[in-house]
Amino acid sequence: MSKTNFLTAISVALSALCLAGAVQAQSLSYPATRKVEQTDSYHGSSVADPYRWLEDDHSADTKAWVQAQNAVTDQFLAAMPQRLPVRRLYTELYNFEKFGLPFKEGGRYFWTRNDGLQQQSVLYTASALTAQPAVALDPNQLSKDGTVALSGYAASRDGKLLAYGSSKAGSDWQTWRVRDLASGRDLPDTLEWVKFSGAAWTPDGKGFFYARYDAPAEGAALTGSNYFQKLYYHRLGTPQADDTLVASNPQEKEWGFGAEVSDDGKLVYISVWKGGNKNGLMVLPLSKGAYPGAAGGAPKAVTLAFDAEYVPVASMGASTLIVKTNQDAPRGRLIAIDLKGSGKQAWKTLVAEGSDALTGASAVGGRLLLRYLRDASTLVRIHGMDGRALGEVALPGVGTASGFAGRSDDAETFFVYTSLNSPATIYRYEVATNKASVFKRPQTAFDAEQFETRREFVTSKDGTRFPIFIAHKKGLKLDGSNPTLLYGYGGFNAAMTPGYNVTAATWMKMGGVYVLASIRGGGEYGAAWHEAGTKLKKQNVFDDFIAAAEWLIANKFTQPAKLAINGGSNGGLLVGAVVNQRPELFGAAVPQVGVMDMLRFHKFTIGWAWVPDYGSSENAEEFKALLAYSPLHNIRSGGEKPYPAILVTTGDHDDRVVPAHSFKYTAALQAAETGSAPKLIRIETQAGHGAGKPTSKIIEERADMLAFIAHRFGMQLP
Missing domain, CATH: 2.40.128 (Lipocalin)
Known part of the structure; x- marks a missing residue:
């Protein structure tokens, strides 16, 4: 869709919203959600799961439930007078050129660009930074509705070919193809059943390494004894069935593989992952930049202890490898590994931990x-x-x-x-x-000179100090009256650092205060910081986030009635948990694609890989910790402290955090006595976890989130 057509569509949609907004919802009546007799036993404890049927998101009953829930939510959102101006503002601020980082192959530069409102960013190439770029690949041409996205791409060393992955509706499943950049046409090569993988070309340009799963038998589920990842080499012009198996381990079905070819073309670095942030590392020699197939020998293990992170940085010939690691160094160091040696005696610190x-x-x-x-x-x-x-x-x-x-x-x-x-x-x-x-x-239409950012430090319940970043219009009065949006994540070693995003910019333009909390569970201070927010220590994450909220209130930035919280995926879990623990502290909450059922998360798609962070209900001690904070299992019904307004968001095609988490959590919220504030779910159809989501869907969802909060806080918008 062109920018002109997109803006026309937005204008029509906004006109419809204006009419809908004039009609106020008289009452909020949730769809009835049936309960089933389902009880599970965990280490001698019985736990009811009355909404188990919602785990089947393909069933007719679940689809009907989704339709009924969306009808209630759509009616509520359409009646909000804030919806029209917020969506208009969000669209205005989103509409600016966005560029990806350039990289260079074969004397050519490649980078992505989005003109502002294109559904997907376009990959361009040029012979020089000052030359007129040409389109290398436009994913907007891969589907009519913009829901097919580039999931990855890699140019051959001579810059003539592009291996690229595409995914539909935000799915983690990818299809890889190869494009001849001179002609703009795809070669016959097509690779299916690819997930969590990139492509690594051999320097001779005759093929690349990638990881995939076996195709399931017709009608079979993507689970079971054959559902594990394998590393292959694909030679151009040959069918996928003839790809050479490079590495797999049927005895370790949780192993996954990532490959990278050294700059000098002498080694393939093979990272081995199995969930969490600890990995193994292997190397495979190449001969003159080519992979000879089965005759090339098996990869050699550098370490398969899975006791730390090992990220290859560079090699010097085929004998020395430079690796970033946190082994014996929680904040990280660089080591040089003599590949001819054996054991850690061959490891030498190159840059020490600081x-x-x-x-x-x-x-x-x-x-x-x-x-x-x-x-x-x-x-x-x-x-x-x-x-x-x-x-x-x-x-x-x-x-x-x-x-x-x-x-x-x-x-x-x-x-x-x-x-x-x-x-x-x-x-x-x-x-x-x-x-x-x-x-x-x-x-951009966002004037940064009108706003300011500060870094403050908060002390958590156990005395741990962590930073928060606060952004708002200049001249803010600290009188406790400011609508405030607090964002957090707190998991999987992901560092939350200050960066521009349109949601924050829109909220600030609306007159709100935006706050980013860098809490435990992330990677802001290294491995020890991450581990302090995992498994039996996960409560530290929630304590930190609660401490940030209390700090904002104590320092007169806001008050509970005007404090909203937001997070996605693991951050959705964070929001669900702290709402249960301190409902009186917040006026609104938006958990997005959250992990809400902590007893069964590991049973779906890639959930098993999260066990190193969360633990598992199959372990007796970890079960107690999970049950103590699981958002689904700790909703307080009939308590003295009413819950804030809650808008749950998910996608019906999310195959990472399956929508059952949000479905079951919402059903439980609506059935409980948690006060009169709305408890709604916004379910995006034909959408997944978020990656590759088209621009129009991003704008609609995030603008609705901000409008929902603004409506709850009584914010008046032009």
Whole structure:
């Protein structure tokens, strides 16, 4: 859809909303949700699961339930006078050019661009940064409704071919194809049953490594003894059935594989994952940049202890490998591994652990570029290939910088810098001179000069100190009256650092305060910080988030009636848990695609891989901890403290956090006596976990979230 057509569609939709908004909902009546007699026994404890039937999202009963719930929610949202102006504002702020980080292959540059309101970003290529770019691949042409997205892509070393993955409706399942960039046509090669994988070309350009699952037998479920990932090599021009098996382990069905080819083409780095943030590492020698197939031998294990993170950074020939790890170093270090040696005696510290958390490393232009977090803000340090400290890369301020990818002989690299009130700017960095210059700076309708960001520190229940980032209009009065939106995640070693997003910008333009909490469970301070928010220690995450809310109230930013909380996926779990524990602390809550049933999460799709973070109900001690905070199982019915207004969001095609989590949680909320505030669910049809979601769907969902909060807080919008 062109920008003109998209804006026309938005205008028509907004006109309809204006008419709908004039009709106020007289009452809120939830659809009846039947209960079934289902009780499970866990280590001698009986736990009822009356909404088990909602786990089957393909059944006619569940589809009817979804339709009934959406009808109630649609009526409520359409009657909100805030819906029209919020969607208009969100669309305005979303409508700016967005660029992806450039990379270079075969003397050609590649980067993505979205003109503002395109459903999917387009991949471009150019012979020089100043040359007119040409379209390499436009995913908007892959479907009529924009729901097919690029899930990954990799250019061959000569820059002539592009392997690319596509996914539909936000699914994790991908189909990979190969495009001839000169002709713009796809080759016959088609690879199916790919999930959680990229592509790594051999330097000869004759094929690439990728990971996939076996195709299930007709009518069979994607579970069972054959449902495990394998690493293959695909040679161009051959059918997928003839791909060469490189690595698999039927005895360890939780193993997954990722491959990367060294810059000199002598090694394939094979990362082995099985959930959590600890991985194994293997290497496979290549001969003259080619993979000879079965004659190439088996991968050699560097370590399969799964006791830490091991991320390959660079190799020097076929004998020395530089690795980023947190083994014996919770905040991270670089080590050099002699591949001819054996055991950890062959490991040598190249850059020692410091006081800041090492989050990324790359080797470009004969230098090591190391990215650190200090109180959730990025620092970039330069080291020689021998580990010697050579200085720092100057960054614009307290914010987030990412990128710095490239090959060891590249003279340049690119990085993106952003903060809560600064849209992502892309910089070209010249390694030899340590100079950065702007490559692309977006022009937006958001005037950053009208807003300010500050970093404050909060002390949690057990005395742990953590940062929060607060953004708002300049001249804010600390009188406790400000509508405030608090966002958190707190899991899977994912660091929450300040970065521009349209949701925050829209909320600030509406007059609200936006707050990002960098709580335990993330990677802001290294492995120990992450582990302090996992398994039996997961309550620390909720305590931190509650402490952030209490700090905002105590320091007169807001009050409970005007404090909203939001988080997605693991962050949806966070929101559900803290609402149960402290309902009186919040005026509104929006858990998005949340993990809500902590006793059964590991039984669906990739849920088993989350056990290292959450634990499992199959373990007696962990079961007690999970049951104690599971959002589904701890809804307080008939209590003295009414719940805030809650809008649950999910997608009916989410095959990562299956929608059953949100379905069952919403049904339980609506059946309980939790007060008169609305408890609604917004179910996006033909949508998944969020990745690749078309622009129109992003705008509609996130604008509805902000309008729901604004409506609850009585905010008057023009």
